[in-house]
Amino acid sequence: MITPPQAAEIPGAKHLHSGKVRDLYELESGELLMVASDRMSAFDWILEPPIPDKGKVLTAMSLWWFEQLDVPNHIISTDVPAELAGRAVVCERLEMLPVECVARGYLSGSGLVDYNATGEVCGIPLRPGLVEGSRLDEPIFTPATKADLGEHDENVSYDAVVATVGAETAEALRTLTLDIYARAHALAEQHGIILADTKFEFGRRPDGTLVLADEVLTPDSSRFWPAGEWSPGKQQPSYDKQIVRDWLQFESGWDRHSGDAPPAMSVEVVERTRAAYIDAYESLTGQTFTS
Incomplete structure (x- = not known):
């Protein structure tokens, strides 16, 4: 671990x-x-x-x-x-629900991997011919397990969420996730940014109220793409940690399946990632970031 x-x-x-x-x-x-x-x-x-x-x-x-x-x-x-x-x-102290609530409006990341293998994402069939960066016909709820530190979150079906938290809570999580995604996507679009996908975590108060918790709609938990540069069929320019993922996979020489620790990030990757995170914040909020 x-x-x-x-x-x-x-x-x-x-x-x-x-x-x-x-x-x-x-x-x-x-x-x-x-x-x-x-x-x-x-x-x-x-x-x-x-x-x-x-x-x-x-x-x-x-x-x-x-x-x-x-x-x-x-x-x-x-x-x-x-x-x-x-x-x-x-x-607040909440009863955290053991589900990563993921909404996808575009195909990328693990969703693309699943789609290429099965034509589905988390058991949801998608139309043929989609590629990296394709916009989906409508956003989908693609939950994942919440893994322990050092373990990998795994995409699961909606039925698996029902089995974990019950049918009523699962439906509430799906509805909330897709509703928040739709509103956030529309707001980001007004600022020239595509919110491709995002994940939420929810907790429950003693009275049963579902509460949005942890971080929300950040470059760590979301894929943000500049709308003016969106072009399906290739890796999209991003305002998020995809910069680091791409460097690890395609430039660093590291084999993610080797079991060896990744190399240290270069100064250039660190600076570019910091700038991307700040750009995302400033572009969305209209506020200047001060450290």
């Missing part, structure tokens, strides 16, 4: 968990403190070196999207210790 660097000690907070990017703490109030690091992950590995300011971009972008979406979310406050300002939030 791949383990992230040891989380920092924060006075008045108990470290609970570290993921590929985020560190989670319990505050004395019982609320949670979620900290976004600058760690970059790809293909289930945490890469070196970190991307400067990445955690702040993810946090700022998530907060902006939460404001745009009329959906219950887990944010309580941004009043955090000064050393964490801009990269941490205080949030």
